[in-house]
Amino acid sequence: MSKIEKTKCLIIGSGPAGYTAAIYTSRANLSPVLYEGIQPGGQLTTTSDIENFPGYPEGINGTAMMNDFRKQAVRFSADIRPGIATACDLSQKPYKVTIDGEKIIETDALIICTGATAKYLGLPDETKYNGLGVSACAVCDGFFYRKKVVAVVGGGDSACEEALYLAGLASKVFLIVRKNYLRASQIMQDRVLNHPKIEVLFNTNTLGLFGEGGVEGAHLVKFQGENNEEKFDIAIDGFFLAIGHKPNSEVFKHFLKLDEQGYIKTIPGTTKTNISGVFAAGDVADPNYQQAITAAGRGCMAAIEAERYLNNL
Numbered sequence: 001m002s003k004i005e006k007t008k009c010l011i012i013g014s015g016p017a018g019y020t021a022a023i024y025t026s027r028a029n030l031s032p033v034l035y036e037g038i039q040p041g042g043q044l045t046t047t048s049d050i051e052n053f054p055g056y057p058e059g060i061n062g063t064a065m066m067n068d069f070r071k072q073a074v075r076f077s078a079d080i081r082p083g084i085a086t087a088c089d090l091s092q093k094p095y096k097v098t099i100d101g102e103k104i105i106e107t108d109a110l111i112i113c114t115g116a117t118a119k120y121l122g123l124p125d126e127t128k129y130n131g132l133g134v135s136a137c138a139v140c141d142g143f144f145y146r147k148k149v150v151a152v153v154g155g156g157d158s159a160c161e162e163a164l165y166l167a168g169l170a171s172k173v174f175l176i177v178r179k180n181y182l183r184a185s186q187i188m189q190d191r192v193l194n195h196p197k198i199e200v201l202f203n204t205n206t207l208g209l210f211g212e213g214g215v216e217g218a219h220l221v222k223f224q225g226e227n228n229e230e231k232f233d234i235a236i237d238g239f240f241l242a243i244g245h246k247p248n249s250e251v252f253k254h255f256l257k258l259d260e261q262g263y264i265k266t267i268p269g270t271t272k273t274n275i276s277g278v279f280a281a282g283d284v285a286d287p288n289y290q291q292a293i294t295a296a297g298r299g300c301m302a303a304i305e306a307e308r309y310l311n312n313l
């Protein structure tokens with residue numbers, strides 16, 4: 001590994017948190033360098049229209065919105081580059097982050113905005129119908145299923161929350177649960193089980209999806225592998241995954257405190273991690289809200305905190 005570069009402020013990740021941190025730090029003359037990561041623009045580039053981000057009364061395509069964020073950061077001279085953080089050494093200052101396994105960036109302040117990745121079942125049909133009826137975000141996409149029939153996969157609090165949210169819009173919601181019980185908290189279970197629009201399919205797995213040009217139904221199996229195994233189809237317009245998110249914190253886990261799910265822990269009310277000068281914003285540090293607007297807000301906080309930290313050095 002030969003190349004070493006020094007910067008004052010390094011941002012890793014390019015969702016709403018990363019780009020917002022870049023806008024604020026570049027306007028504060030910190031000359032930030034931002035590496036965009038595996039998916040430039042982050043998770044929003046995989047959703048359809050965004051209708052709940054203030055400032056876009058007609059809604060906006062997720063990719064277009066992220067392009068606007070990026071342009072705004074570039075306008076203030078943020079140095080935005082392709083590249084993935086593959087390793088780090090936060091044991092001493094300046095902090096070191098390895099990019100693409102071949103270049104080391106030394107930085108005085110580090111803002112981690114690497115996001116989280118929704119878990120999928122791994123079915124080829126999930127890819128085939130991505131954006132055509134398959135979604136991992138009910139709050140983002142539920143509005144398109146008003147008075148339609150949808151299915152949610154999962155039995156935890158997220159799945160129950162998504163099913164209840166969708167039940168407020170859709171005409172019917174199937175909740176597909178692989179076990180014979182819900183893992184969710186009792187109150188969420190009660191709400192789901194007593195909701196007239198939600199039908200819980202216990203002991204059920206998804207085999208595939210079908211439809212011409214979009215999801216029209218799902219192939220399901222009950223008691224898979226048992227003597228009483230039963231295959232059947234349901235007609236649905238939307239298929240929502242709610243089987244958990246995986247925060248993209250792997251690279252930093254040896255240095256930063258993570259919670260039991262892998263989210264980076266921050267000092268409450270701040271984006272400060274357990275290491276001074278290292279900040280975390282957006283979904284990688286947020287097990288609760290995971291919205292574009294909250295991520296952008298935290299990106300702003302991280303930038304201001306980084307600026308104050310650097311001024312005090």
Ligand code: NDP
Pocket residue numbers: 120121153154155156157158159161177178179182183185242243244245287
């Ligand atoms: P969880 O890990 O709690 O639940 C995931 C669910 O998805 C489980 O029912 C699991 O099934 C199911 N699942 C996982 N993989 C598959 C698969 N391959 N096929 C089918 N089903 C699958 O994740 P959540 O995102 O629901 O919650 C994460 C954490 O966040 C939890 O601690 C939760 O309590 C918390 N949370 C709290 C909320 C609140 O308080 N309002 C809202 C949302 C989340 P199985 O049970 O069989 O493993």
